[in-house]
Amino acid sequence: MExxxxxxxxxxxxxxxxxxxxxxxGAGFGFAQGxxxxxxxxxxxxxxxxxxxxxxxxxxxxxEGAPTGDHGPGQLHQAWTQYRWPLIGLALxxxxxxxxxxxxxxxxxxxxxxxxxxxxxxLVLTRTLGRQFQQNRSAFIGIMxxxxxFSVGSMNIEGFSSGNNxxxxxxxxxxxxxxxxGQTLVALLGGLDLSIPFIIGGANVGLLYLIGLxxxxxxxxxxxxxxxxxxxxxxxLLSYRLQGQALIVTLGTGFAISGGVQIVTSIGSxxxxxxxxTVPPWLSNISAMNGTTFGLPFPPVIAIWALISLILIxxxxxxxxxxxxxxxxxxxxxxxxxxxxxxxxxxTMYALSGFFAALTGGLLLGWSGxxxxxxxxxxxxxxxxxxxxxxxxxxxxxxxxxxxxxxxxVLQVLSSFLVGIGLDFKWQQxxxxxxxxxxxxxxxxxxxxxxxx
Amino acid sequence: MSLPVSEVSQPVAAKAExxxxxxNPFLLMPITLxxxxxxxxxxxxxxxxxxxxxxxxxxVVTPLILATYALMASTISGRGTVDLSxxxxxxxxxxxxxxxxxxGMLENPIPVFLYCMAVGAAYQFVxxxxxxxxxxxxxxxxxxxxxxxxxxxLVILPRPGGMAPPFMAEWGYGTSIFxxxxxxxxxxxxxxxLFTATAFYTHLRLMGSDERAAxxxxxxITVVRxxxxxxxxxxxxxxxxxxTALISSGDPSQGTTYTLIAxxxxxxxxxxxxxxxxxxxxxxxxxxxxxxITYVLSTFNFGAVQSFVTxxxxxxxxxxxxxxxxxxxxxxxxIRNFSPLLYFVSLSVVVLGIILHATFDYAALGEAPAYxxxxxxxxxxxxxxxxIATLSPETxxxxxxxxxxxxxxxxxxxxxxxxxxxxGQSSRKSVGPIVAVIVAALVVGxxxxxxxxxxxxDVETVN
Numbered sequence: 001m002e003x004x005x006x007x008x009x010x011x012x013x014x015x016x017x018x019x020x021x022x023x024x025x026g027a028g029f030g031f032a033q034g035x036x037x038x039x040x041x042x043x044x045x046x047x048x049x050x051x052x053x054x055x056x057x058x059x060x061x062x063x064e065g066a067p068t069g070d071h072g073p074g075q076l077h078q079a080w081t082q083y084r085w086p087l088i089g090l091a092l093x094x095x096x097x098x099x100x101x102x103x104x105x106x107x108x109x110x111x112x113x114x115x116x117x118x119x120x121x122x123l124v125l126t127r128t129l130g131r132q133f134q135q136n137r138s139a140f141i142g143i144m145x146x147x148x149x150f151s152v153g154s155m156n157i158e159g160f161s162s163g164n165n166x167x168x169x170x171x172x173x174x175x176x177x178x179x180x181x182g183q184t185l186v187a188l189l190g191g192l193d194l195s196i197p198f199i200i201g202g203a204n205v206g207l208l209y210l211i212g213l214x215x216x217x218x219x220x221x222x223x224x225x226x227x228x229x230x231x232x233x234x235x236x237l238l239s240y241r242l243q244g245q246a247l248i249v250t251l252g253t254g255f256a257i258s259g260g261v262q263i264v265t266s267i268g269s270x271x272x273x274x275x276x277x278t279v280p281p282w283l284s285n286i287s288a289m290n291g292t293t294f295g296l297p298f299p300p301v302i303a304i305w306a307l308i309s310l311i312l313i314x315x316x317x318x319x320x321x322x323x324x325x326x327x328x329x330x331x332x333x334x335x336x337x338x339x340x341x342x343x344x345x346x347x348t349m350y351a352l353s354g355f356f357a358a359l360t361g362g363l364l365l366g367w368s369g370x371x372x373x374x375x376x377x378x379x380x381x382x383x384x385x386x387x388x389x390x391x392x393x394x395x396x397x398x399x400x401x402x403x404x405x406x407x408x409x410v411l412q413v414l415s416s417f418l419v420g421i422g423l424d425f426k427w428q429q430x431x432x433x434x435x436x437x438x439x440x441x442x443x444x445x446x447x448x449x450x451x452x453x
Numbered sequence: 454m455s456l457p458v459s460e461v462s463q464p465v466a467a468k469a470e471x472x473x474x475x476x477n478p479f480l481l482m483p484i485t486l487x488x489x490x491x492x493x494x495x496x497x498x499x500x501x502x503x504x505x506x507x508x509x510x511x512x513v514v515t516p517l518i519l520a521t522y523a524l525m526a527s528t529i530s531g532r533g534t535v536d537l538s539x540x541x542x543x544x545x546x547x548x549x550x551x552x553x554x555x556x557g558m559l560e561n562p563i564p565v566f567l568y569c570m571a572v573g574a575a576y577q578f579v580x581x582x583x584x585x586x587x588x589x590x591x592x593x594x595x596x597x598x599x600x601x602x603x604x605x606x607l608v609i610l611p612r613p614g615g616m617a618p619p620f621m622a623e624w625g626y627g628t629s630i631f632x633x634x635x636x637x638x639x640x641x642x643x644x645x646x647l648f649t650a651t652a653f654y655t656h657l658r659l660m661g662s663d664e665r666a667a668x669x670x671x672x673x674i675t676v677v678r679x680x681x682x683x684x685x686x687x688x689x690x691x692x693x694x695x696x697t698a699l700i701s702s703g704d705p706s707q708g709t710t711y712t713l714i715a716x717x718x719x720x721x722x723x724x725x726x727x728x729x730x731x732x733x734x735x736x737x738x739x740x741x742x743x744x745x746i747t748y749v750l751s752t753f754n755f756g757a758v759q760s761f762v763t764x765x766x767x768x769x770x771x772x773x774x775x776x777x778x779x780x781x782x783x784x785x786x787x788i789r790n791f792s793p794l795l796y797f798v799s800l801s802v803v804v805l806g807i808i809l810h811a812t813f814d815y816a817a818l819g820e821a822p823a824y825x826x827x828x829x830x831x832x833x834x835x836x837x838x839x840x841i842a843t844l845s846p847e848t849x850x851x852x853x854x855x856x857x858x859x860x861x862x863x864x865x866x867x868x869x870x871x872x873x874x875x876x877g878q879s880s881r882k883s884v885g886p887i888v889a890v891i892v893a894a895l896v897v898g899x900x901x902x903x904x905x906x907x908x909x910x911d912v913e914t915v916n
Contacts, residue, residue: 255768381599430601437587445588
């Protein structure tokens with residue numbers, strides 16, 4: 001461990017006092033709840049030590065190069081003005097913790113104290129080390145949050161870090177990840193694609209319908225992927241001239257696609273909108289929990305997602321197509337001056353978005369085993385959330401698929417953590433909503449208007 | 454030799470004329486669509502134009518119109534503020550109002566109104582503060598609000614139920630036109646129209662079109678943005694009151710669906726999601742258009758695939774009407790001083806004729822006559838899908854008598870348009886005149902064809 005930074009005396013005293021108060025409160029609650037004495041003492045000491053360390057870290061980072069002169073207002077006041085925001089933040093976190101301890105029975109136990117310490121450590125690390133990463137700050141913060149969530153989850157929830165749970169998290173993450181590819185690519189150009197959930201649903205139903213008609217499954221898959229791409233191209237062509245309204249254009253085509261697919265599949269069927277058929281075993285092997293990849297015990301869809309992500313990340317970074325994409329997203333005029341065809345990229349990205357949405361629909365069919373038009377509905381805003389949490393700007397030009405992968409994983413781990421502590425869908429959604437804003441605010445603040453003149 | 458000078462100065466003058474004034478060419482599309490849908494709806498179901506028909510339509514469409522107003526007020530302020538959380542916000546106000554009412558706290562009209570508008574305004578105030586001071590893109594803030602509010606709605610009221618405040622009990626019947634809901638709608642619209650006369654509104658539009666220009670010319674953009682959001686919140690409160698009156702209970706998830714519909718209605722009404730352009734007239738028309746699309750589609754019987762066809766047509770109309778806005782610059786080149794009001798009035802005269810026809814000319818209302826195989830009757834093929842009622846013999850007779858007059862009118866219009874184009878294009882070497890000639894020939898040919906088939910059916914009737 002590196003040498004702890006030296007901080008001024010009043011600040012050290014203040015930290016120690018807060019730590020002692022905290023430890024005392026903890027011990028009080030522990031005794032009040034009748035826990036074993038050893039546990040109480042141990043957790044109090046742990047709280048004290050961790051807090052003092054965290055305190056020195058957070059304060060020390062702000063002290064570098066700061067004058068330690070004796071003039072000006074008193075030292076305590078000076079310390080307050082310097083460390084105001086971190087102090088308020090810490091106080092808020094501690095207050096929330098205390099409130100929960102007071103209200104929720106049995107909330108105060110060693111595991112939760114350690115979880116709190118880990119959260120504090122993450123906050124401190126993001127505040128301190130995050131400054132070193134100018135370029136990939138969001139990725140760093142995302143990974144920190146991911147690590148924190150995962151460690152807190154595995155301590156608090158039984159079986160959270162078991163192989164099965166990780167497998168299922170990766171499985172769902174890969175569906176969301178593949179569905180978010182299109183959204184990321186389109187967002188890099190400054191557009192939005194809200195037709196993704198409808199294409200997912202359409203592909204899901206359409207694939208089963210084609211298989212039910214007797215078309216060989218591989219051919220049906222190819223047809224569905226082709227039609228999905230075609231819809232993407234249509235989306236791109238339609239929204240190219242109406243870029244300000246891309247949100248509505250893609251929503252409109254999405255409604256039309258979902259209606260059209262349902263009309264086609266219900267012609268000659270007695271069950272309107274419901275499609276029946278048998279999913280071929282290879283398809284269900286690809287995306288079912290108990291699927292195997294060349295004998296290894298994990299579903300191939302995870303490997304597919306990993307492969308696609310690798311190709312996309314490397315492709316966006318190194319190939320000329322990837323660089324042109326960023327160039328277009330940052331500044332269209334200058335990109336067109338160096339002979340980059342905006343139209344071609346715009347349409348291609350929407351086509352890719354349609355392709356991957358159709359792919360997700362097919363994979364989800366393998367997972368569920370039955371066609372359902374509304375299977376993609378939750379991806380309407382979830383893909384957007386994954387892109388945004390990952391750190392790709394919706395205005396275009398900044399971000400990348402690697403960021404989205406982190407965003408997807410954060411959302412997935414968070415959602416299984418919330419399920420694990422017994423919160424149902426509505427609470428999950430609420431907490432998702434509350435978390436997106438601060439996470440984005442950590443790295444994606446736009447400059448003040450006065451700096452843009 | 455002064456010709457080149459005038460040619461140079463003319464486009465400049467045209468541009469100035471195009472920019473200035475209060476005429477908004479983007480209203481062209483919603484007005485056209487509205488009257489088209491209205492005439493189809495009236496022909497398909499004449500019962501729409503009764504007191505109860507209009508009353509029911511008002512009850513259903515008012516929450517949507519007000520939600521669109523709420524969206525419009527914040528969208529005008531620019532930065533791509535598409536408030537996705539407007540639907541869940543309406544749901545939130547609805548749900549909390551129902552729960553507070555059940556607890557016996559909100560019973561009188563005035564506290565209910567104050568509460569709804571205050572909650573809406575408070576939410577939008579926080580929204581504005583986040584956008585201004587945290588400086589996150591507004592769409593992310595609204596996405597966050599969407600998820601959070603739609604989650605908490607389900608926590609507050611897990612399933613639809615509860616009772617609306619007692620004074621609202623009779624609002625949702627929709628048996629008469631002049632219901633309190635209509636009064637709320639009128640007050641909201643007039644309030645916005647009065648607001649457009651203030652300098653604050655000018656600042657708002659300036660900020661929406663170009664925030665930097667507004668900032669550098671001394672507009673207090675912080676205050677203006679907060680003001681826009683407060684107005685939006687008040688509209689959201691009114692929308693949730695009308696929504697509660699419509700369903701007369703609480704529903705945690707139905708309000709959420711208003712988000713996508715309201716955004717769609719806003720865009721259909723000719724507003725720009727980029728900011729700076731939008732108004733109550735267009736927004737109300739957009740919302741009405743959406744209602745009419747569903748209404749008209751529901752008059753066709755598609756059997757089991759009804760809802761799918763509705764989806765398909767809904768999406769297609771949305772995309773097509775957006776694509777048609779691309780034609781507006783082309784139209785503007787020919788009609789420089791487009792007046793939405795005049796256009797509205799002239800179309801409404803036409804539609805009034807159709808309404809009168811649908812109300813008084815039908816002998817019997819009922820199912821469409823069964824389809825009989827036989828020689829293709831052009832007249833029936835054209836009007837068949839539109840009219841569901843059989844006509845009385847006098848009307849048929851009258852229709853035949855009036856045919857020459859219609860033909861003459863069409864000819865007159867065609868000649869007028871042709872002359873206008875020919876004169877306008879005479880100085881240029883372009884394909885314009887040829888196009889005009891072809892179009893005129895097609896119109897005349899069409900009119901002749903109608904006349905011919907009318908003659909044939911005339912003979913048939915005589916036989």
